[in-house]
Amino acid sequence: AGKPVLHYFNARGRMECIRWLLAAAGVEFEEKFIQSPEDLEKLKKDGNLMFDQVPMVEIDGMKLAQTRAILNYIATKYDLYGKDMKERALIDMYSEGILDLTEMIGQLVLCPPDQREAKTALAKDRTKNRYLPAFEKVLKSHGQDYLVGNRLTRVDIHLLEVLLYVEEFDASLLTPFPLLKAFKSRISSLPNVKKFLQPGSQRKPPMDAKQIQEARKAFKI
Numbered sequence: 001a002g003k004p005v006l007h008y009f010n011a012r013g014r015m016e017c018i019r020w021l022l023a024a025a026g027v028e029f030e031e032k033f034i035q036s037p038e039d040l041e042k043l044k045k046d047g048n049l050m051f052d053q054v055p056m057v058e059i060d061g062m063k064l065a066q067t068r069a070i071l072n073y074i075a076t077k078y079d080l081y082g083k084d085m086k087e088r089a090l091i092d093m094y095s096e097g098i099l100d101l102t103e104m105i106g107q108l109v110l111c112p113p114d115q116r117e118a119k120t121a122l123a124k125d126r127t128k129n130r131y132l133p134a135f136e137k138v139l140k141s142h143g144q145d146y147l148v149g150n151r152l153t154r155v156d157i158h159l160l161e162v163l164l165y166v167e168e169f170d171a172s173l174l175t176p177f178p179l180l181k182a183f184k185s186r187i188s189s190l191p192n193v194k195k196f197l198q199p200g201s202q203r204k205p206p207m208d209a210k211q212i213q214e215a216r217k218a219f220k221i
C-alpha cells in the first residue's frame with residue numbers, strides 16, 4: 001500500500017494528533033489540503049466522507065473518518081496501543097483525558113470575547129489542578145520513562161503534544177511538574193519526534209482567531 005493520505009485543512013484542528021501519531025511511528029504521509037468550499041463539496045459528492053466531515057485518512061484501502069477511529073487504527077497497526085487489555089484500558093483513559101485538555105485549550109481562541117477571561121481562567125485551573133497533576137502522579141507512581149508498559153505507546157505522543165500546547169498557552173503552568181518537564185524533553189528527543197519538531201516538518205503552527213474565523217467563514221463550518 002502507498003503512503004496514508006490525510007484530507008483536512010492546512011491547520012491543526014482535529015487532524016494534528018493524527019499527524020503526530022504517524023510521525024512518531026515513523027510513517028511518511030501525504031496531505032491533501034481542503035482550500036475552498038468546492039474542495040470539501042467534491043470530497044462529499046464523490047462519497048469519500050462517511051459523515052460529510054473531515055478528518056478523513058486514506059489508509060490500507062480504507063477511507064477512514066472520525067478522529068478517534070483513525071487514531072485507534074494507526075496505534076493498533078504500529079503497535080502503539082499496549083500489550084494487553086489492561087494496558088489498552090489505561091491508554092484509552094489517559095488519551096481521553098488528554099483529548100479533553102487539548103479541546104479545552106484549543107477552543108479558547110474561538111470563544112466569544114466576553115467569555116474569554118472566564119474560560120481562560122478555567123483552562124489554567126484545570127491544567128494546573130486536574131490534568132497535569134494526574135500525569136505527574138502516574139510518572140511518579142512507577143518511575144518509568146513512559147506512561148504505560150514501560151515502552152512508547154500512543155499516549156506518550158498525545159501527552160507530549162498537549163504539553164507543547166500548554167507551553168504555548170502559559171509555560172508557567174509546567175513549573176510545578178518536574179517529572180512532566182523531564183518527560184517532555186525525553187520524548188521530544190526520540191528520533192522520529194525530534195524530526196517532526198524541526199522546522200519544515202508537516203507539523204502545523206497555531207492559528208490566531210482572525211485566521212480561524214476567516215477559515216470557518218470560507219468553509220461554512
Ligand SMILES: N[C@@H](CCC(=O)N[C@@H](CS(=O)(=O)O)C(=O)NCC(=O)O)C(=O)O
Binds near residue numbers: 054055067068
Ligand atoms: N467527530 C468527528 C467530528 C468531525 C468534524 O466535526 N469535522 C468538521 C471540521 S473540523 O471541525 O474538524 O474543523 C467538518 O468536517 N465539518 C464540515 C461539515 O460538518 O459539513 C471527528 O472526530 O472526526
